[in-house]
Amino acid sequence: MVMIGAFVGAFALLGLSAFTSLPLGGGAAGTSHSTTPSVNPAFTAKAGDCLDWKREDLSDLTLVDCAKEHLFEVTDVVDLGPEYAKDAPWPDATGWQQINEKHCAKASLDYLSGKFDPFGKYTVGPLNPSEASWKEGGRTVRCGLQVAGPGGALLRAFGSARAQDQSDVYDATVCLGITPARSVGDPVPCAEPHTFEIVGVVPLPEGDFPKPEKQDEIMSAECARIATEYTGGADLKAKGRIVTWDTRAVESWTAGSRKANCKVGAAPDEGGLVAWTGSVRNPDAPPPTTANPPQTTAVQQSEATGAPLHPSTSATGSAPPTTTSSGRTTTSQPTTTTTEADG
Numbered sequence: 001m002v003m004i005g006a007f008v009g010a011f012a013l014l015g016l017s018a019f020t021s022l023p024l025g026g027g028a029a030g031t032s033h034s035t036t037p038s039v040n041p042a043f044t045a046k047a048g049d050c051l052d053w054k055r056e057d058l059s060d061l062t063l064v065d066c067a068k069e070h071l072f073e074v075t076d077v078v079d080l081g082p083e084y085a086k087d088a089p090w091p092d093a094t095g096w097q098q099i100n101e102k103h104c105a106k107a108s109l110d111y112l113s114g115k116f117d118p119f120g121k122y123t124v125g126p127l128n129p130s131e132a133s134w135k136e137g138g139r140t141v142r143c144g145l146q147v148a149g150p151g152g153a154l155l156r157a158f159g160s161a162r163a164q165d166q167s168d169v170y171d172a173t174v175c176l177g178i179t180p181a182r183s184v185g186d187p188v189p190c191a192e193p194h195t196f197e198i199v200g201v202v203p204l205p206e207g208d209f210p211k212p213e214k215q216d217e218i219m220s221a222e223c224a225r226i227a228t229e230y231t232g233g234a235d236l237k238a239k240g241r242i243v244t245w246d247t248r249a250v251e252s253w254t255a256g257s258r259k260a261n262c263k264v265g266a267a268p269d270e271g272g273l274v275a276w277t278g279s280v281r282n283p284d285a286p287p288p289t290t291a292n293p294p295q296t297t298a299v300q301q302s303e304a305t306g307a308p309l310h311p312s313t314s315a316t317g318s319a320p321p322t323t324t325s326s327g328r329t330t331t332s333q334p335t336t337t338t339t340e341a342d343g
Contacts, residue, residue, distance in 0.1 A: 045142060047111065048160070049074045051127070069156040072127060072144045076107035080139040090134045100126050104143030111145075112162060117255040119248075120166035123148045149186030151179055167252065167259035170198045172230065173281060173288050176263075182272030193275035196244070196263040200226035204248065204258050215247040215260070223262035231264075232282030241280060242267050 041063040042051050050070040053061045064070050080099065084091075091099065108124045109116050116122070122145045129138035147157045170176070170187065175194040177185030184195050202222045204210065210218070223245045227236065236243065246260040266274040 045074045045077075047074050047076050050157075050160075051144075052156075066160045067158070069158055071154050071156060072142075072146055073157065073161050074142050074144045075111035075124075076104065076143040078103045078107075078126075078141045078143060080141055084139060086137050090131045096126065096128060099128070099141065100124070100143075103141065107143050108145055115166075115255045117166035117168075117252045117257045119168060119252050120255065120257055121147050121168045122161055122166055150176065150184040151186040153186040155187065165257055165259055166255055167248070167257040168246075169201045169259045169261050171288070172198050172200050173279070174198045175279070178273060178275045182274075184273065190279040191277060193277055195273045195275060196261075196265040197279060197281075198261055198263050199223070199230040199243075199280070200262045201259050202226070202245070202262060204260060206258065209250050209253040212247055216245075219245040219247065219260060219262070226262045227264060230282065230285075231280045232285065234280060234282070236264060236280065239280070240266055241276075 040061065042061040045051055045063055048066075050064050050066040050068075051061055051072040051074065052064045052068075052070040053059075066073060080103075104124050104126050124143065124145060127142040127144060129140065145157075145161045147155045149155050173190070174187050175190040175192075175197045177188040178193055178195045179185045188194055190197060200223070202219055204215065204218065223243050227243045241264050243262070243264055245262050248257055248260060264280050266276045268274055
């Protein structure tokens with residue numbers, strides 16, 4: 001029952017991401033002086049290929065090795081020709097949403113062998129033809145997986161999603177911004193206002209799903225230790241900071257997610273999370289070493305890809321927001337997942 005429930009739940013959550021339009025046509029992004037038209041390999045990408053771009057309009061779309069940084073992993077290629085005649089109007093946002101739900105949701109779930117963490121880091125969405133390309137008969141859509149921040153901005157992924165732990169975690173030293181609603185935002189430089197600074201990631205032990213109380217017991221001890229090492233033993237309480245952490249929901253555990261964030265933040269008030277600036281990291285510590293560059297820069301583009309494919313939560317309620325077993329920030333009564341650090 002758990003496996004079936006997790007599968008259905010994941011399927012229901014897929015399809016909430018908005019769409020991203022490909023540049024006009026299927027040729028090279030740049031200008032070619034050759035008499036033979038060149039074709040950008042990105043426009044021939046198939047399931048298992050990865051794509052990257054730097055420009056907001058995706059005009060530099062490039063096919064890359066999935067082991068390298070990328071923004072999109074193709075899970076399926078769909079021809080909408082049988083459904084949309086050549087003179088069919090370009091779908092509006094609702095239409096593309098329906099296309100995503102109909103074609104990309106199950107394809108991406110199948111691509112992941114049915115294991116999708118509905119509270120994890122991956123989101124699903126289509127790369128669709130631009131309106132100009134659509135008018136010229138373009139009907140090919142590429143479904144794919146992306147990593148999105150809490151606010152919906154794209155983050156660079158490393159490695160194929162099929163081989164990744166899908167836990168929604170970040171490297172130590174990453175700071176998460178704050179939204180106008182005072183909930184967790186996308187990664188930002190720590191010099192800017194933010195809600196949390198990630199101080200480390202804890203791998204939870206394998207085995208049966210640990211109840212939230214057991215996870216809290218593990219995370220409380222580990223995060224206290226990690227925070228002390230990260231800050232060099234600083235008195236966080238004197239600085240008005242607290243140590244908190246995430247836990248994993250059973251749906252995440254079923255999908256194979258085993259990691260959770262340890263983080264430092266300011267104590268929330270009745271209005272929600274409280275922004276602060278700067279870092280609590282020991283200034284004398286050596287530079288952090290990670291296998292990949294920390295996800296500190298959110299990628300902006302002219303057409304947003306929308307929010308992550310997970311339940312949206314708000315920090316506008318009357319109770320202070322706390323970290324829940326889903327690993328998300330929500331408004332609920334305070335729990336034991338937030339503790340003060342005595343340094």
